Amino acid sequence: MAERGRPRGFDRDAALDAATKLFWCKGYSATSIADLCAAMGIVSPSLYAAFGSKEALYAEAIGHYVKNYDAPIWGRLDATGKSARTSIEDWLMASAAILPATDRPGGCMVTLSAVGDDKTSELCDLLVQGRAESLRRIEARLDRAAAEGELSATLDLKGIARFYVGVHQGMSVQARDGATRADLEAMARSAMAAWDSLTGTKVSSS
Amino acid sequence: MAERGRPRGFDRDAALDAATKLFWCKGYSATSIADLCAAMGIVSPSLYAAFGSKEALYAEAIGHYVKNYDAPIWGRLDATGKSARTSIEDWLMASAAILPATDRPGGCMVTLSAVGDDKTSELCDLLVQGRAESLRRIEARLDRAAAEGELSATLDLKGIARFYVGVHQGMSVQARDGATRADLEAMARSAMAAWDSLTGTKVSSS
DNA sequence: TCCTTTTTGTGTTGATCGATACAGAAATAG
């Protein structure tokens, strides 16, 4: 089943990856179509033919980021045979290793896009939902631990999840500011130092 | 000592406050001069006469934010007669109370501007320095505690400071996403749950 | 070969960007 018409002269996925990294670095508003064309190695009609619009390209870039850069980290969370504590520690330590990587923009794209940039509120929702998803995943892992008897069901699991997601978000901000892997690993260990207290007999909030 | 020429027809500080809130909400790149003029209630020649340029106005807005919105929170940190632990807890709890305030944009302007937005690297530096200053303040408070004998001098005080600043940054991101005061207070308490472990006999790293 | 389909490159669209020129208005100084 061959394709009709003139074949595309560039690798769509490679171009999307280049666009993703540019949006990741500069944010939505500060990135122009001309910037994108230069980074992707194509001209604007090709960009519009392949991706539709700047907004649509950004939405695809977020999906590309989640699938190719974010998902591997989350894999650490749901591995079987590990306690919730170990899973979350692994997730934070893996993040500490990759957030300051020099072969890509620092920090988490979804977290750091939390900020400022206006965005058509459709894109803004996409990002808010992405961050809410992080919270849901951690909470789900804690719920599973409660169901399996590792944690007490009377704990404020949502609050604990929010705390660890918050630490992860802080790690992203500091990675963007130049924190090293060792710096971020120390943050991860510090957060884990609260685990016993948070999951102990103490009631969540007073 | 009266002023020569026609007097300015608007309150410069009130206009700066309006500009600050707009930049705080939308970020630098997504905020246009037209947006600013509308929010400040002036026309563009008045804006340029009073503030010079968009970049200069943004730099002044950051200063206005730090002085009028951020400083009150930091006052909690250096109050006398309190332990470092209580000071940091107060700082986090005060932040939890004010970050989700509905009479202003959510989250910390300096933290949330960490992101994306290109900025002439001069403005970017301004923000990076602002965030570095937060780290320095917390670290200075811990150093003082070590000098006063509250904490052991062998601890990784910089790492502890980085952890609490990171939690604060995570609180800003979540405040922007709609977290409530109670949500943020729970995060603050969770972070404080690590205090004993972080400041105990345990060696900082490895 | 000729037709259809799709992409590519050139050139351009109206809108908006940040920033000003200029003239009139409103104050002080003499």
Next chain:
DNA sequence: CTATTTCTGTATCGATCAACACAAAAAGGA
């Protein structure tokens, strides 16, 4: 009063914004 100084409002500057028209180019189907 007149002269000077400074701000306000209109109108606009060239540059850039996101997006596209159009024709040449490159493929398959007939």
